[in-house]
Amino acid sequence: MRRFVAIILRRELLEILRDRRAVLLAVVLPALLWPALLTFQRKVGDAGRARLGERELELEVRAEVRPSWLPELRLELERRGVTWLEDPLAGALAASLDRLRERELKGVLELGPADARPQGTLHFLSTDEESRELRERLRQAFEAVRRRERDRLVHEVGVAHDPAAWTWSEVSLASPERLRASQLAVFLPLVLVLVLLSGASFAAIDAFAGERERGTLETLLVHPVPATAITAGKFLAVWLVGLSCVLLNLASLLVCYQAGWLGTSGGSLELPPLGAWAVLLLQMLLLSLLLTCALVVVASRARSFREGQNYVLPLTLFALLPTGLATLPAVKLTALTGLVPLLGPSLAVREAFAGRALGLGTAVAAISTAALVLAGLRSVARALDAERVLREVAPRFEADRAGVPGRRALAVALVAFFVHAWGSVQIGSASSGGPYLQLAFSLALVLPLATFVAARRAALSWSEALPRGAPRSSRAWIALPCLAVGALGFSLLAWRVQSALHPDAGAPSDVELGGSAALRFAFLALLPALAEEAFFRGPLLAATTRGGRLTAGLVSSAAFFALFHLSLTRFLPTFGLGLVLGGARLATGTLWIPIAIHAFHNACLVTLSLQPDPDALLAELQTQSPWLVLGLPLGAWILRRGRAGPDRA
Amino acid sequence: MSAAEGARSGAIAVEVRELVKAFHDPRRGTFRAVDGMSFACRRGEVFGLLGPNGAGKTTTLRVLATVLAPTSGQALLDGVDVVVDPLEARRRLGFLTGNTGLYPRLTGRETLSFFARLHGVPEERIPARVAELSKTFGMESYLDGRCEKLSTGQKQKISIARAVVHDPPVLILDEPTSGLDIIGSSAMIDFVAARRAAGTCVVFSTHILSEAEELCDRIAIVLKGRVLAIGTLQELCERTGTANLRQAFLHYARSVEQVAPSAGS
Numbered sequence: 001m002r003r004f005v006a007i008i009l010r011r012e013l014l015e016i017l018r019d020r021r022a023v024l025l026a027v028v029l030p031a032l033l034w035p036a037l038l039t040f041q042r043k044v045g046d047a048g049r050a051r052l053g054e055r056e057l058e059l060e061v062r063a064e065v066r067p068s069w070l071p072e073l074r075l076e077l078e079r080r081g082v083t084w085l086e087d088p089l090a091g092a093l094a095a096s097l098d099r100l101r102e103r104e105l106k107g108v109l110e111l112g113p114a115d116a117r118p119q120g121t122l123h124f125l126s127t128d129e130e131s132r133e134l135r136e137r138l139r140q141a142f143e144a145v146r147r148r149e150r151d152r153l154v155h156e157v158g159v160a161h162d163p164a165a166w167t168w169s170e171v172s173l174a175s176p177e178r179l180r181a182s183q184l185a186v187f188l189p190l191v192l193v194l195v196l197l198s199g200a201s202f203a204a205i206d207a208f209a210g211e212r213e214r215g216t217l218e219t220l221l222v223h224p225v226p227a228t229a230i231t232a233g234k235f236l237a238v239w240l241v242g243l244s245c246v247l248l249n250l251a252s253l254l255v256c257y258q259a260g261w262l263g264t265s266g267g268s269l270e271l272p273p274l275g276a277w278a279v280l281l282l283q284m285l286l287l288s289l290l291l292t293c294a295l296v297v298v299a300s301r302a303r304s305f306r307e308g309q310n311y312v313l314p315l316t317l318f319a320l321l322p323t324g325l326a327t328l329p330a331v332k333l334t335a336l337t338g339l340v341p342l343l344g345p346s347l348a349v350r351e352a353f354a355g356r357a358l359g360l361g362t363a364v365a366a367i368s369t370a371a372l373v374l375a376g377l378r379s380v381a382r383a384l385d386a387e388r389v390l391r392e393v394a395p396r397f398e399a400d401r402a403g404v405p406g407r408r409a410l411a412v413a414l415v416a417f418f419v420h421a422w423g424s425v426q427i428g429s430a431s432s433g434g435p436y437l438q439l440a441f442s443l444a445l446v447l448p449l450a451t452f453v454a455a456r457r458a459a460l461s462w463s464e465a466l467p468r469g470a471p472r473s474s475r476a477w478i479a480l481p482c483l484a485v486g487a488l489g490f491s492l493l494a495w496r497v498q499s500a501l502h503p504d505a506g507a508p509s510d511v512e513l514g515g516s517a518a519l520r521f522a523f524l525a526l527l528p529a530l531a532e533e534a535f536f537r538g539p540l541l542a543a544t545t546r547g548g549r550l551t552a553g554l555v556s557s558a559a560f561f562a563l564f565h566l567s568l569t570r571f572l573p574t575f576g577l578g579l580v581l582g583g584a585r586l587a588t589g590t591l592w593i594p595i596a597i598h599a600f601h602n603a604c605l606v607t608l609s610l611q612p613d614p615d616a617l618l619a620e621l622q623t624q625s626p627w628l629v630l631g632l633p634l635g636a637w638i639l640r641r642g643r644a645g646p647d648r649a
Numbered sequence: 650m651s652a653a654e655g656a657r658s659g660a661i662a663v664e665v666r667e668l669v670k671a672f673h674d675p676r677r678g679t680f681r682a683v684d685g686m687s688f689a690c691r692r693g694e695v696f697g698l699l700g701p702n703g704a705g706k707t708t709t710l711r712v713l714a715t716v717l718a719p720t721s722g723q724a725l726l727d728g729v730d731v732v733v734d735p736l737e738a739r740r741r742l743g744f745l746t747g748n749t750g751l752y753p754r755l756t757g758r759e760t761l762s763f764f765a766r767l768h769g770v771p772e773e774r775i776p777a778r779v780a781e782l783s784k785t786f787g788m789e790s791y792l793d794g795r796c797e798k799l800s801t802g803q804k805q806k807i808s809i810a811r812a813v814v815h816d817p818p819v820l821i822l823d824e825p826t827s828g829l830d831i832i833g834s835s836a837m838i839d840f841v842a843a844r845r846a847a848g849t850c851v852v853f854s855t856h857i858l859s860e861a862e863e864l865c866d867r868i869a870i871v872l873k874g875r876v877l878a879i880g881t882l883q884e885l886c887e888r889t890g891t892a893n894l895r896q897a898f899l900h901y902a903r904s905v906e907q908v909a910p911s912a913g914s
Contacts, residue, residue, distance in 0.1 A: 007766045011755070018754040018795075215750025219811070222714045223767040224739040 004225045008233025009240075016203050016241060026199035026241050030249040033195065038261045054081070057106040057134045060096055061086040064112025069145050076141035082134065097123055106134040185272070185353030186327050188253075188280075189346035193323045194316075195249045196288055197295075200242030201312045204295035207234040208383065209308030217384075227384045231296075235380055239292040246284050272353045279352035279362060283345035286369040290341065291319060293376025300383035326350060335626040336496060338364030345369055364626060371633065405458035406553065409543035412457055413560045416450035416535075424566060439523050442564075443531040451535040458543035465539040472589040475638050480593060482635035484600040487580045489628025491601060494573035496622050517610055524606050529599035536561045536578065537585040537594045545586065554582045577601065580632065587639050661725075662819050662850030663696070663713065664689045668722035670708050670874075682708040684874035685722070690852060690867070692818065695845050697865030698854040699898065705874035706854035710823045713852065714744045727818050740768065743812035743849075746823040750808075753797035757788060757807045760796060761814055768815035782810040802832060809840055820844055820851045826860060838864060858894050868894070870901050877901040 016022045059082050063070065074084045085105075090096065096108045100123060108123040122138060125131040211217045220230060257271065298315055302308035319342055325331050326346030333347035344365030351362065423441045455465035463469070471477070536557050545553030558578030565574045581594040608614050608621075621628075670683040683705045690696035698706045711717040713724050715735035724731045727741040751760055761779045770778060783792050786806045791799055796807065812820065822841070826834040841864050844851055855861055861868050862882055869879045878885060878901055882894055889900040 004767065007763065011752070011759075011763050014759070015752060015754045214753070215746070216752060218716065218746070219744070219750060220767075221716050222739055222742065222744040223764065224736045224769070225767050226736065 001226065001229050004229035005233045005236065008225075008230055009236045012203075012207055012234055012237035013240065016206070016237065019202075019206070022199075022202050022206070022241075025202050026245055027248065030195045030199060030245040031252045033191070033249060034252045034256045035261065038256055042261065052129065052133050055130060055133070056081050056083055057130055057137070058083045058085055059134060059138070060090070060099075060105050060108045062090060062093065062096070062108065062110050062112075064110075065118050067111070067118065069149055070111070072145050072148070073141055076144050077137065080137040080141055082137055082141075100125055100131075103128060103131075106131045107138070109138070185276075185350050188353070189283075189326060189349045190320070190323045192246050192249060192284055193287065193291070193319060193342065193346075195245045196242045196284075196291060197312075197316045197319060199245035200238050200288075200292060201295055201299075201316065203241040204238045204292070204299040205302065205305055205308035205312060207238060208296065208299040209302035210305045212302075213304040221384070228381055231380060231384045235292060235296055238296060239288060242288045242292055242295075243285070246288060250280075272355070275358075276349075276352040276355075279358065280349050282366060283348050283369070286366060286373060287342065287345050289373045290369055290376060293373060293380050294319075296383055297376070297379045322346070333359070333361035333365070335360050335364045336493070336500075337361065339368045339493075339626075341369065341372055360626070405460065405546050406544035406549065406556075408457040409454045409540050410556060410560075412450055412454040413535075413540055416446055417560065417563055420446045420564060421566060436519075436523060439527065443523075443527045447531040447535045451538055454535070454539035454543065458539055458546075460539055460542055464542050466534060467542075467585075467590050468592070469590055471593060473639065475641065476588040476590070476593055479588075479635040479638040480596055482631040482638065483580075483584055483593070484597045484631070485628050486631025486633075486635055487577060487584075487597050488601050488604055489625045489631060490580055491573050491577045492618075492622050492625040493629055494576040496625065498569065498572040517606075520606050520610075521603060525599050525602035528602060529595045532561065532564070533581065533585075533591055533595045533598055536564075537581055537591060541582055541585060550586065554579055554586070557582050587636070660692050661689050662692045662694075662727055663852055664723075664725040665709065665713070666723045666725075668709065668712060668724055669720045670705075670712055670717060671720040681720075681874050683712070683719075686871070686874065686876050687722075688869050688876055688879055690850050692850045693845060693848045694866045695841060695851040695853055695864050697861045697868045698852070698871050699856070699858070699861045699865075699868050699894075700854075700871035701856055704871045706856075706871055707823055708874075709871075710744075710821050710852065710854055713821055714742060715739055740815070741818050743815070743817040743820040744823075745808060745812040745821070745825055751796040751804055751811075754795055756795055757792040757799070757803075758783075760807060761810055764811045765814045770815055778814065782814065786810050801830075802836070805836070809837070813844070818849060820849050822851060822853045824854055824856070826855070826857065834860075858898065862894050870898055872902060872905050877905065 016026070059077065061074075061084060063086065077084060093108070093110070096105065099105045100108055103125070106124070106128070110121040110123070112118060120142075122135060124135045208217075211220070221227065294315055295312065298311045299308045302311050322340055322343035323346050325343055331337065331343070331347065333344070333351050337347060338344035338361040344361070348362040348365045352358065420442045423446065424438050451465070454460075455462065458465075540560065541553055541557045543553075544556050558575050558581075561578035561581075562571045562575035565571075577598075581598055584597055585591060585594045608617055611617055665686055665688050668683050668686045669681060671679055671681045686705065686709055688696070698709065700706050708717060712719050713726060713731060715731045715738050718732060726738040729738045729741060731738045752763075755763065758779055761782060762775050765775045765778060766772070779792075783789050786809065788803070788806055788810065791803050796804060799807070822837075826837050838860070841851055841853065845866075853861075853865060865882075867879060867881055868885060870877045870885070878888065878897075880888065885894065885897040886892060889897045891897045891900055
């Protein structure tokens with residue numbers, strides 16, 4: 001296997017290196033980007049600034065009052081290249097402002113009026129570069145006059161207690177060089193992701209869609225090489241190209257630093273410590289793997305090079321969006337933002353270069369990206385399915401009435417949703433026992449009926465629709481506590497996101513239901529767990545995942561589960577919980593596991609609502625939610641080990 | 650056993666038993682591209698699958714080449730079940746289509762060496778094998794040029810050499826002359842004849858009657874995923890009472906068209 005991977009990798013790299021377009025995007029662009037940008041900035045920017053600084057700018061002065069310092073101001077301005085135009089017989093102000101708009105003047109300074117508190121007003125054109133420059137020169141000149149006047153007063157009167165007599169200076173503990181380094185780091189991840197995508201996308205499209213278009217992919221697939229080895233070789237080639245783009249770009253940045261080009265007119269730049277570079281390299285290593293997975297999956301779906309380009313462009317824009325968000329000062333690295341793909345690693349790099357200590361956010365960013373990479377690699381392994389490549393249809397749909405049972409079950413869910421919504425509105429306004437009646441109507445009538453109808457319409461056997469047997473593996477019971485805690489953590493985390501998006505979303509512990517604790521547990525924990533799982537993870541999930549459509553089935557059943565809660569502000573947490581419960585049902589093969597997880601989740605929230613200060617407890621729990629979520633991968637790992645063991649047989 | 654010995658003894662090299670390959674199409678629903686096809690061919694024999702476009706020839710050959718999995722039935726390549734051990738089956742197989750797709754930025758020599766490595770030819774033997782093929786096909790003058798700069802005929806020769814770089818006992822050719830000019834087609838016909846002489850079993854799909862007449866030892870007439878008749882040219886003509894392959898083919902095609910409406914009623 002390793003030998004085949006090496007043979008494929010070698011050929012791919014050879015072909016890439018012999019392609020002028022690939023060399024341009026993967027070598028020339030990353031290597032020359034910084035020198036080109038900095039040279040442009042130095043030569044064009046500095047020259048532009050110098051030219052602007054040398055220009056003589058005209059200022060019309062209209063003085064109704066003539067303070068004693070006015071001649072001094074005039075001198076200061078003339079020293080700064082401003083022509084002082086003062087005509088006592090000047091016409092109306094409106095005419096002068098028209099001349100300013102026509103760019104005949106660069107500013108009009110009004111001093112007065114004489115009969116009120118004197119005030120200076122500068123009229124300038126903010127869209128005109130020279131007019132802005134005049135404003136800057138006036139500010140400097142006025143500050144110089146003011147300072148001199150203040151010094152004179154202090155000298156004559158003594159130490160003034162007037163705050164206006166004080167001079168202020170600011171001392172930053174971070175050196176200006178370090179500040180410039182942290183400013184550079186704000187944009188560095190964005191540049192690196194852009195460079196990586198531009199270089200690796202060409203390699204990915206050529207290795208998959210290009211080869212398919214040329215007809216060489218079929219040739220390759222009839223050779224005695226496992227498809228996974230072919231995919232692995234191609235994946236490694238794309239990844240190496242992407243990674244080399246990143247490294248070349250960083251190397252070129254360091255060369256620019258050594259050459260002193262990074263300093264520009266603002267001064268030199270201090271390189272961040274080694275720890276920051278280690279964070280940068282680790283995050284970029286993981287990001288390069290993640291983006292390579294995405295590129296490979298997308299490119300393997302395309303039938304031609306052009307089609308591949310059409311697919312990759314939206315992917316690039318999609319990838320740049322979270323990376324671009326990391327350049328905004330308001331977006332901070334937390335355990336939550338660390339979870340967002342691309343945003344987390346970009347923020348981690350920004351924080352490390354700004355000299356902040358490594359925290360939970362950095363770890364979460366690395367771990368979540370690594371988890372996404374593992375999921376991505378699974379998709380990559382299926383990228384070269386010969387049946388799909390040759391037939392352009394997924395083999396799992398072959399000879400199966402794919403989609404029909406799922407569509408029928410979804411139609412039942414839609415009808416049930418409308419009945420449930422109608423019933424909730426009607427009963428909710430009816431009487432004092434409204435909430436309990438609402439719950440009883442939906443949980444004991446609508447959902448069981450929907451379960452029955454969906455199973456019949458989708459032609460599912462009862463064992464398919466409601467799998468009530470023991471789990472496939474006895475390890476499912478060991479995994480259950482981990483999954484239950486993980487699901488609770490996941491839901492709480494989703495609540496945090498929902499609250500951030502919609503501050504009025506309320507809290508999961510907001511339970512507006514009277515009655516005894518036992519009644520609440522029965523109606524809010526036990527009954528929903530049974531009725532909702534029976535329908536959403538029963539016939540609806542079984543029908544929509546038929547024919548191997550796991551993702552489509554999971555998402556649609558979770559979406560209906562969330563819709564049934566009749567609250568847009570609670571959609572995200574319930575949708576997330578629906579995904580977890582659906583995953584548990586598919587992984588264990590029984591309804592009992594999602595029922596237990598659901599009951600535990602709701603029981604925890606009911607318990608919370610019964611406490612004297614539920615909000616404080618909830619806040620504490622939500623802080624711990626990223627750690628609780630770890631129960632999910634742990635549970636999944638236990639289940640996976642169970643499947644690999646003798647139980648599987 | 651060498652290929653030549655196999656040819657003499659007439660050992661079965663390719664065997665297809667009740668092969669079915671069904672696909673699901675959103676518009677047509679489930680349909681069988683191959684519907685219970687059976688045939689066998691021996692070493693040193695050129696076996697032709699003759700049928701119109703869409704008859705199921707390419708699908709059958711792709712199942713034999715292990716890139717498509719059969720829905721039911723069995724296919725054996727040199728005694729190896731293509732489903733049970735696809736990698737071993739591929740080792741015994743050379744596969745060539747009319748599409749002479751090659752890696753544009755590799756030279757002919759690099760292309761042949763690459764595929765030889767994939768077939769497990771020892772590294773030290775690869776240069777000699779490439780030189781041997783280069784001499785056989787007369788490719789010395791352009792073997793070190795990039796494939797993107799070669800003519801169609803030169804590319805075709807490299808493709809042929811690629812298919813036999815590991816000297817396979819079975820060669821599958823899927824409409825290998827489609828898109829080729831007269832010189833290219835005749836070069837292909839010469840190549841098939843040479844492989845037959847070397848004891849290779851050649852399974853050949855075509856819809857060109859003259860090619861089938863000229864090349865094939867036995868012909869299977871394929872229509873709608875089924876084999877309607879198998880035999881030598883002479884046997885097919887005798888059975889149908891016709892004078893040539895074209896008439897024999899039309900005889901079988903009409904018989905299917907006559908049967909289809911009554912079967913459907």
